[in-house]
Amino acid sequence: MELYYGEMESPVGELTIVSDSKKAVRIDYGSFAEIEDKLRHWSERYFDDPEFIQEPEKVDLAASELREYFQGERQDFTFDFAFYGTPFQQKVWQALYNKIPYGDTKTYKDIAQTINNPKAVRAVGGAVNKNPFSIVVPCHRVVGADGKLVGYGGGLDKKEFLLTLESE
Structure with a gap:
């Protein structure tokens, strides 16, 4: 392939x-x-x-x-992409993509509730960590329960940059 x-x-x-x-x-x-x-x-x-x-x-x-x-000219992405991961991961990534609007944030618990699995907060964190579409599938918009920036595969400096970009 x-x-x-x-x-x-x-x-x-x-x-x-x-x-x-x-x-x-x-x-x-x-x-x-x-x-x-x-x-x-x-x-x-x-x-x-x-x-x-x-x-x-x-x-x-x-x-x-x-x-x-x-450049601040786009909030949504239109190019075609395909998820490769477990069914659970794909469900989490789809929720990130569809349920966290530009400039907004959600907690891991919010995402677990969105996928109708409120006890799966840690599993959601694991799936978010495996996100194959940096930036496009906005795992940078997922924050800790207290609203603080936590864990980001690209580094917290990148997460902070992206959130600041989206808040301007």
Whole structure:
């Protein structure tokens, strides 16, 4: 299976966007070289014999929409993407994408309640941590029960930047 990737600079550092040629399948912090092992490990779970090919034009739409987001010109993303994860993870990611509006925040408990599993707060945290679509699926909008910034795969500095960008 051929997977295509492109890299882009952003105000929160380099991003790598991966596509199966039809839909984006991941957006991660870091250059491909920095996260290659992570991407190979992940892709082997979901694709037969994955091969990564650098072809930025295959991810142009996603990159363009991300640039617009960082320029304050976009609040929603329209490019096609596909989730690869457990059914529970996919349910959590879909809730993040659909239920946390631009500029708003929710707690892990809020998300657990949204997916009709109010006791799954820790499991929600685990799924949020595995989010394959940095920025687009807004796990940066998930905060602790006390409203404080907690855990973010990209680092709390990036989370704070994104939340500040969305509040302006």
